Amino acid sequence: xxxxxxxxxxINGSIKRSEEMANVISEHYQxxxxxEPESGLVMLKVRETSQKSLFYPGEVLxxxxxxxxxKTIGIGIVTGDQPKLAYNLAVIDAAFEAxxxxxxxxxxxxxNEEKMIQAQIADAQQSILKTKVNFxxxxx
Numbered sequence: 001x002x003x004x005x006x007x008x009x010x011i012n013g014s015i016k017r018s019e020e021m022a023n024v025i026s027e028h029y030q031x032x033x034x035x036e037p038e039s040g041l042v043m044l045k046v047r048e049t050s051q052k053s054l055f056y057p058g059e060v061l062x063x064x065x066x067x068x069x070x071k072t073i074g075i076g077i078v079t080g081d082q083p084k085l086a087y088n089l090a091v092i093d094a095a096f097e098a099x100x101x102x103x104x105x106x107x108x109x110x111x112n113e114e115k116m117i118q119a120q121i122a123d124a125q126q127s128i129l130k131t132k133v134n135f136x137x138x139x140x
Contacts, residue, residue: 001096001107001110001111003093003096005114006092006093006096006110007089007093009110009113009114009117010088010089010092010110010113011078011085011089012117013113013114013116013117014113015084015085017109017113018085018088018089018092019084019088021088021091021092021095021106021109022087022088022091022092024102025069025091025092025094025095025100025102026091028102029069029070029095029100030069031067031068031069031091031094032067032068032069033065033066033067033068033087034066034067034068034073035064035065035066036065037063037064037065037076037083037084037086037087038063038064038065038083039061039062039063039081040061040062040063040064041059041060041061041062042059042060042062043056043058043059043060044056044057044058044059044060060079061079061080061081062077062078062079062080063077063078063079063080063081063082063083063085063086064076064077064086065077065083065086065087065089065090066090067087067090067091067094068094069091069094069095069098069100070098070100072094072097072098073094073097074089074090074091074092074093074094074095074096074097075089075090075093076088076089076090076091076092076093077089092106
């Protein structure tokens with residue numbers, strides 16, 4: 001599973017899931033914090049559709065953390081002020097990059113979490129579509 005997909009699932013899914021996964025690694029391995037979770041600003045980059053040019057509408061607050069497990073560095077970056085989630089993401093990233101044995105069953109766990117997220121999105125879209133007005137039948 002690629003880093004981007006894994007991170008999106010962990011950010012959009014249950015926070016408890018990321019805490020459980022990070023705790024499993026912290027219990028069995030020495031986690032060295034290279035950079036404590038700290039806030040920063042990142043320029044938001046958007047591509048303008050008509051001219052295909054880039055522009056920067058503003059900045060976004062992020063929390064960033066870096067950890068090291070067995071000489072492998074993991075990075076966790078999340079929008080907003082969420083130091084615990086940034087730390088958990090960094091630990092999980094380092095565990096996957098180091099190919100630790102605990103990560104073998106995590107891919108299936110993350111795929112199940114992704115299915116739950118997609119179901120929640122579909123439910124939200126369904127509730128929005130229920131309020132949609134059909135203007136063709138309004139003239140009757």
